[in-house]
Amino acid sequence: MHQPNKIAFFLFFILLIPFGVQAQGHEVDSLKNELKGHSTMDTIRAGLLIELANKLTYSDPNEAIPLMEEAISISKKTDWTLGEALSHRQMGNLHYVLGDNIKALDEYQKALALSHKITDRQLQSSLLSNIGNIHADLKEYDLALENYHSYLTTSQEMGNRADEIKALSNIAIIYNDTERFEKGVSYLEKALSLSKIEENDLFIAAITNNLALAYKKLDENEKALSLYLEAAELAEQMNNKYIEASALNSIGKIYLLFNDYDLAETNANKALALSKEIDAVEWQSDSWEVLSEVYEHNRKLPEALDAFKKHVQLRDSVVNEEKKSELTRKEMQFKMERQQAVAQEEIKRQQLVKNGYLIGAILLLIFSIMGYLLYKRRRDALEKRKLAEFNAKVAETELKALRSQMNPHFIFNSLNSISDFISKNDIEQADDYLVKFSKLTRSILENSEKKWITLEEDIELMKLYMQIEGLRFDNKLKYHVSMDNSLEPDNVLVPPLILQPFIENSIWHGIAPKKGGGNIDIRIAKDGTMLKYIVEDDGVGRSVQNREEKKTKDSYGIKITSSRIDIINHLKNTKGSIELMDKAEGFRVEIKLPLELQF
Incomplete structure (x- = not known):
C-alpha cells in the first residue's frame, strides 16, 4: 500500500479510503481469525500481520503498530527480506497517518535499503514516492523533486x-x-x-482541477x-464530493472576478453543502x-457579517494548524540534523578506536x-544544540507574536462592535469599521512571515489599530505619532508591530x-546606532495596589516582545532593550532596537 500523498490529495484519495465499511470490517475479522488459527512464527503469519495492519491503517493505526513490530521480528528470524521491507514500509505508513513524519521517514529509508538488496523495483518505486511526500511536507522541495523524478524514471x-x-502530478504540484x-502546467498536461x-475518470478530474488552479x-x-x-462535472458524475467541493469554490471565486454574483453565490452554496458533508x-x-462578498455586494450587511465571522473562525483554525505544522517541521529538521550529527560522531569514534x-x-x-577530539566533539555538539534551541525559540516567538497581534478577543470584540453598529442601523460607521478591520487583519497576515517591514508601514499599522480601538471606545482615545526629521520612514526597517x-x-x-478618555503619545527617534521608541x-x-495585578496581565505581551528583542540582539550583536x-x-x-536601513 502506498503512503497517502498530502500535496496531491485529490489524485490519490480513492486509494486511501476502504471501498466499503462493512466489507472492510468483514476482512479485518477474517484476518484476525486466520491469525488465531496460525500461531507458528513463520512467513505466512508475517504476511497475515502485514495484510491486517494494512486494513487497520486508517481505522485504528495504533492497534496496527504492535502487529508490524511482530512482523519485523518474524521476518528477521526467518531471513525473509521482502517481508522485512514490506513491514518497515507499512510501519512508515502508520506513523505517517499518525503525523510522526520523523519515524515514518526512518521506516521508509530502512525499507528502501532492504528493497535494494532484493532488487524489487516496484517496491523501490513506491518508497521513492513516499519519501518524496515526506520531503514535500517538510517543504524541502529540491529533495522532494529528486525522489519524484526517480519515481517517474522507475515507473516509465x-x-x-x-x-x-502520479509521479508527473506530484512533480507538477511541487512546481x-x-x-x-509554466513547468507545473507542462507536467500536468502530460499527466492528463x-x-x-x-480512461481513469478520477485521475482526469483531479488533474483537471489542479491544472485549472495553475x-x-x-x-x-x-x-x-x-x-x-x-472537473466539477466529472466529480459529480463519479460522486466524488472532495474534488467537486474544491472545484465549485474555485468557480465561485472566478465568477466574483467576473462580477457575476448570482453564479458565485450558487456555486459557493453548493460547495458549502458538500464541504459540510465531508467535514x-x-x-x-x-x-x-465567497458568500460574504456576495452578500456585501447585495447590501445584505447582517448576512455578510455573519458569513465573514464564520469565514474568520474556520480560517483561523486552519491557520493555527498550519503554524503548528510549521513548528513541527522545524522541530523535525532539528531532530534529523541531531541524529545525523550523532551518527557522524559515532563513525568518528569507531574509527578512532x-x-x-x-x-x-x-x-x-x-x-x-x-x-582533543572528544573535547572538540563535545564543544561542537553543545554549539549545535544551542543553535537548534535558538532556532526553536525563533519559531516559537514568531508564532506567539502573530498570536498576540491576532488576539482572538480583539477579533471577536471588533466583530461584535460591527454587529452593534449594524443593529443600531449605523451602516456608515459599521462599514468604516469593517474596512479598517479587514485592512488590519489582512496586513497582519501578510506580514506574519516577514522579519522586517519599513517603519512607514509599521506606523500605518499602529495608527490603524488605534483608530479601530478608538471607534470601540466612542473616540475616548486620542493619539499622536511624531518622528525625528533625520529618519526616513520608507528606508528604516523594523520588526512588525x-x-x-x-x-x-x-x-x-x-x-x-x-473618566473622560486619554492620550497616547508615540515618539520615534534616532539614538546613535539605535532606533528609540517611546510610548507614553x-x-x-x-497604583501600588494594582501594580502586581497589572504586572501579571502585561507579562505575556512584554515577554513576547522581550524574546523578539533578545533574538534581534543575538543575530545583530546589539543591545536592544525595554524599559x-x-x-x-x-x-x-522606552524600547531600543538596532537601526536597520533598507538601502
Missing part, C-alpha cells in the same frame, strides 16, 4: 502508467507550490494526456473557469468567504588525539478605566 522503465501519472507555474489514454495563478481566468467546470473545514471557510588498536606503539599520542502589546496595555489598563499615556497608571516607567499620571515605555 517498468511501464507502470498509473505510477507514471506550482514554488510558483513555477496519459489519464485520458487510461492557469488561475497565471491569470488565465477564462481557461481556468473552463477547466474547473469540467472539510478549509473549504467551508472558502465558501463563507580502530586506529588505536592498529598503532598501539604510540598509545600516548593516540590518547592525546582522542582527548513591535509596539502593539504596549499600545494595547495603554488603551485597556490606562485609558479605558479613566496619561491614563490611570499603576518600563511609572509616571505621576500614566505610564511610559
